[in-house]
Amino acid sequence: MSTNKVKVAMAAGLLSTVIAGVSMTSGAGAATKKVNWATVTSAQAGGGMTALVKAAKKEGHVNVITIPLAGWANYGLIMKDFTKKYGIKINDANPNGSSAQEITAIQQDKGRADAPDVVDVGTTYATGNLALWAPYKVANWSQIPASAKDAKGRWFDDYGGYVAIGCDTKIVTTCPTSFKDLSNPIYKNEVAINNDPTSASAAFYAVWAASIANGGSFSNVQPGIDFFANLNKIGNFVPGGTAATAAAGTTPILIWWDYLQNGVATSVPGWKSVIPTDGTIAAYYTQAITKDSPDPAAARLWEEFLYSSLGQNLFLQGYARPIELAAMTSNKTVNPGFLAKLPAAPKGALTLPTIAQVTTATSTVDANWAAAISGS
Amino acid sequence: MASLELGQAIEREEFMGRYARGNPSAAKFKRIHWGRGTALVLAAMYFIVPFYAAMQFSLANINGGFSLEPLSEIGQSPGFFPALWLSAQLAIVTMVIVMLLMVPTMIYVHLRMPRFRRVMEVITILPIIIPPIVLIVGVDGVTPGWLKSSQWLLALVYVVLAMPYVYRSLDAGLGALDLTTLVEASRRRGRSDRAGRQRFFACSCPTFVAHSFRPRC
Amino acid sequence: MSDLLTTDTGTSPTGVSGGVSPRRTSAGALFRKIRTGAPVVPFIVYVTLGLLLPTLEIINYAFRSDSGKPTLANIRTILSSGHVVNGVRNGGQYLAGFENSLKLALVTSIVPGILGTFVAYAIATSKHGLFTRLTAACSGVLSQFGGVNLAFMFVAAFGALSGVATHWLANIGLNPWDHGFNLYKFWGVAFVYMYFQIPLMILIITPAFAGLKESWREAAENLGASSWRYWRHVGLPVLAPAVLGSMFLLFGSGFSAYATAEALTAGSIAITPIQIGAILQGNVLANQANIGYALGFAMIVILLFSVIGYALLRKRTSRWLR
Numbered sequence: 011m012s013t014n015k016v017k018v019a020m021a022a023g024l025l026s027t028v029i030a031g032v033s034m035t036s037g038a039g040a041a042t043k044k045v046n047w048a049t050v051t052s053a054q055a056g057g058g059m060t061a062l063v064k065a066a067k068k069e070g071h072v073n074v075i076t077i078p079l080a081g082w083a084n085y086g087l088i089m090k091d092f093t094k095k096y097g098i099k100i101n102d103a104n105p106n107g108s109s110a111q112e113i114t115a116i117q118q119d120k121g122r123a124d125a126p127d128v129v130d131v132g133t134t135y136a137t138g139n140l141a142l143w144a145p146y147k148v149a150n151w152s153q154i155p156a157s158a159k160d161a162k163g164r165w166f167d168d169y170g171g172y173v174a175i176g177c178d179t180k181i182v183t184t185c186p187t188s189f190k191d192l193s194n195p196i197y198k199n200e201v202a203i204n205n206d207p208t209s210a211s212a213a214f215y216a217v218w219a220a221s222i223a224n225g226g227s228f229s230n231v232q233p234g235i236d237f238f239a240n241l242n243k244i245g246n247f248v249p250g251g252t253a254a255t256a257a258a259g260t261t262p263i264l265i266w267w268d269y270l271q272n273g274v275a276t277s278v279p280g281w282k283s284v285i286p287t288d289g290t291i292a293a294y295y296t297q298a299i300t301k302d303s304p305d306p307a308a309a310r311l312w313e314e315f316l317y318s319s320l321g322q323n324l325f326l327q328g329y330a331r332p333i334e335l336a337a338m339t340s341n342k343t344v345n346p347g348f349l350a351k352l353p354a355a356p357k358g359a360l361t362l363p364t365i366a367q368v369t370t371a372t373s374t375v376d377a378n379w380a381a382a383i384s385g386s
Numbered sequence: 387m388a389s390l391e392l393g394q395a396i397e398r399e400e401f402m403g404r405y406a407r408g409n410p411s412a413a414k415f416k417r418i419h420w421g422r423g424t425a426l427v428l429a430a431m432y433f434i435v436p437f438y439a440a441m442q443f444s445l446a447n448i449n450g451g452f453s454l455e456p457l458s459e460i461g462q463s464p465g466f467f468p469a470l471w472l473s474a475q476l477a478i479v480t481m482v483i484v485m486l487l488m489v490p491t492m493i494y495v496h497l498r499m500p501r502f503r504r505v506m507e508v509i510t511i512l513p514i515i516i517p518p519i520v521l522i523v524g525v526d527g528v529t530p531g532w533l534k535s536s537q538w539l540l541a542l543v544y545v546v547l548a549m550p551y552v553y554r555s556l557d558a559g560l561g562a563l564d565l566t567t568l569v570e571a572s573r574r575r576g577r578s579d580r581a582g583r584q585r586f587f588a589c590s591c592p593t594f595v596a597h598s599f600r601p602r603c
Numbered sequence: 604m605s606d607l608l609t610t611d612t613g614t615s616p617t618g619v620s621g622g623v624s625p626r627r628t629s630a631g632a633l634f635r636k637i638r639t640g641a642p643v644v645p646f647i648v649y650v651t652l653g654l655l656l657p658t659l660e661i662i663n664y665a666f667r668s669d670s671g672k673p674t675l676a677n678i679r680t681i682l683s684s685g686h687v688v689n690g691v692r693n694g695g696q697y698l699a700g701f702e703n704s705l706k707l708a709l710v711t712s713i714v715p716g717i718l719g720t721f722v723a724y725a726i727a728t729s730k731h732g733l734f735t736r737l738t739a740a741c742s743g744v745l746s747q748f749g750g751v752n753l754a755f756m757f758v759a760a761f762g763a764l765s766g767v768a769t770h771w772l773a774n775i776g777l778n779p780w781d782h783g784f785n786l787y788k789f790w791g792v793a794f795v796y797m798y799f800q801i802p803l804m805i806l807i808i809t810p811a812f813a814g815l816k817e818s819w820r821e822a823a824e825n826l827g828a829s830s831w832r833y834w835r836h837v838g839l840p841v842l843a844p845a846v847l848g849s850m851f852l853l854f855g856s857g858f859s860a861y862a863t864a865e866a867l868t869a870g871s872i873a874i875t876p877i878q879i880g881a882i883l884q885g886n887v888l889a890n891q892a893n894i895g896y897a898l899g900f901a902m903i904v905i906l907l908f909s910v911i912g913y914a915l916l917r918k919r920t921s922r923w924l925r
Contacts, residue, residue: 206870209885380873439760520899524657
């Protein structure tokens with residue numbers, strides 16, 4: 011019937027309009043293809059820095075975790091600058107938390123909008139949880155030394171420092187400059203490390219540095235344990251050391267990261283620190299982007315910011331050694347004013363222990379520290 | 387109840403008085419007093435000296451003198467007042483939840499299910515023995531996501547941690563109250579059950595209040 | 604609230620033989636049991652969600668490997684006594700941790716138990732109402748003390764370098780540090796633990812003195828018994844279950860205390876809670892979380908014994924309180 015035919019024709023017309031419309035939209039979409047930033051492995055692959063910034067701004071916020079708001083490698087200013095530059099809000103969960111808590115948070119907050127996007131952890135926490143990370147290589151990838159990053163881009167070191175001996179010149183007349191000096195009886199009840207070496211990274215590396223000063227090496231941390239056991243026996247060692255105890259005067263000699271010693275210097279007038287002459291070791295913290303990150307583009311932009319010369323110089327301003335320091339010094343992108351303020355680094359190239367060596371040393375300290383200090 | 391205790395107290399006074407008059411055992415009582423006194427003084431010193439030391443440490447200025455400056459600096463410490471306010475809020479919310487949960491339950495148990503008291507006691511002992519540091523991880527694992535981002539999760543966990551002390555206090559208070567007699571008495575005096583309940587609460591509230599403020603701060 | 608006059612034990616007689624009325628069938632009895640128990644449900648639910656489920660979660664993690672597969676390896680690790688390789692010890696620190704924790708818990712339950720009993724007795728037999736109320740209130744507050752505050756107070760008082768009390772004692776020639784005292788070793792930690800263990804003991808044991816009636820003492824005196832004989836035959840037998848039971852509780856409290864020892868010794872003595880803290884909240888021991896949970900599980904098992912001991916002794920104590 012004719013009405014039927016009209017109906018069919020109208021339906022066909024409607025259908026074709028719809029199909030045309032759909033193909034037009036998708037055609038328009040094909041010109042700016044939808045990028046799944048969660049799988050992007052570099053800014054280039056995602057369409058360039060502008061595309062990354064745009065996508066990140068659209069997400070609007072990035073979730074970081076356990077980043078202290080003040081007194082740690084200038085992170086406070088870094089976060090402020092990032093937000094000012096891109097308008098992206100930073101949500102910092104558990105600012106004074108630990109690396110272990112970061113891993114737990116990732117595992118337990120899976121799928122939530124406030125799950126961590128990026129982490130800043132001790133290196134063994136990153137290398138031991140490779141399945142959690144999304145591979146990504148920042149624009150300045152080549153400036154990161156090979157030993158400080160994962161070949162696939164799952165983790166990469168960001169900043170670090172050397173173990174240094176800090177000293178309150180108001181209480182201590184002659185400051186020690188080496189581990190050997192620490193055994194001097196005039197330092198009775200004065201020497202401390204940053205709390206527990208099985209729990210605090212700075213304390214662990216202090217023991218390792220002491221080991222290197224006493225015949226140990228990257229493969230042998232036991233001499234360091236023996237050194238502190240002896241220090242405790244002769245009465246020089248005090249358990250527990252933080253910025254607070256240094257300020258209170260209960261730990262006038264505190265072995266800590268060199269970049270954190272400067273924080274102590276601001277609250278304790280007359281606080282000086284030196285990198286020990288006989289045992290030096292440096293350690294760097296590690297960045298990674300989580301695989302199920304709720305804000306993948308913003309997470310990647312945050313990493314680009316940290317590894318740009320701007321971000322790396324901000325770390326330098328906080329007296330930490332940025333991982334790209336060597337490359338930046340030769341490119342002359344380093345801020346000379348900040349560089350001059352750093353304590354003199356030991357001569358020679360920066361060598362870091364391998365992950366296997368760190369793991370072995372960790373087990374040794376874990377098994378022997380408490381027994382050595384309690385004298386049993 | 388009260389009259390019984392009063393009677394006992396009067397008896398005791400007379401008894402002691404008789405004994406103190408020229409009785410050789412009176413000297414014994416004096417000696418016990420002496421030992422007790424010393425014990426209490428030593429105990430007091432053990433508890434007070436660290437307090438005093440902490441106070442002196444905080445209030446001593448660099449030159450060794452006494453200064454109230456650190457106290458005023460507390461106020462300027464960033465985030466101090468918000469943290470203090472949050473602590474206070476959490477304490478109040480914890481107290482309210484604990485009272486709402488424990489008081490009706492314990493009244494009911496004392497009245498109608500005395501055998502359940504033993505079970506409750508064992509259950510409420512558990513938070514003391516399960517180390518909080520371990521409990522936290524377990525709580526993290528079972529908490530739904532929407533609750534995890536709220537600060538009130540802390541209050542809910544504090545309720546569990548406070549349970550042992552609240553239970554003991556309320557148990558002692560209810561035990562001293564002789565609930566059954568009280569309810570019976572107030573019921574006898576009131577015409578309706580409602581009036582009885584009102585009288586009951588009027589008698590027992592002071593005891594509850596006294597016992598409830600003791601534990602968690 | 605209709606049957607408040609009956610001293611109902613909460614269960615209804617079931618299975619009455621012969622001539623059973625319809626109300627006393629087992630279904631009816633079950634329904635009555637449920638109705639009687641209904642008001643306790645909120646408490647049960649809260650405790651299940653807040654205590655039981657988390658505990659089960661911990662036990663679950665304790666028996667899983669990193670990849671999530673069920674395993675006994677964690678338990679084996681924490682119970683192993685380790686071995687020595689090239690003069691360097693490997694493993695065995697968890698067993699040492701259990702040993703130290705048990706020793707510390709034992710010492711800080713027996714000594715404060717005895718001292719607390721004496722102090723509680725002094726308070727209970729005092730005639731000054733204000734003194735009694737004051738100490739009761741203080742015990743409540745001080746038993747909650749612990750952690751960084753307590754450690755700071757004791758370092759401020761008895762620290763080697765700047766301790767206030769150390770200076771006073773040094774001025775009279777009795778500097779404790781010169782005579783072998785060390786606040787940061789085992790006995791120093793025990794010394795600090797007493798600060799909250801003694802008030803906890805006072806708090807727990809005070810109700811038990813209500814069971815020791817004054818009239819018994821007077822009767823004993825009347826019959827010519829000396830103080831010693833009174834205590835030997837009347838006082839101690841009545842009090843003993845309560846004191847022992849409370850010591851079990853103190854044991855549990857001393858065993859699981861974490862923040863105080865951590866703040867005081869920063870890991871210088873190996874005790875289990877500190878080891879758990881280093882694994883679950885630290886920055887050095889990566890990828891050992893399940894060992895941390897296994898340690899937690901082990902602690903719960905050990906503490907379960909102290910709870911059972913407490914419950915059994917409580918049963919005997921309550922005999923005197925009726």
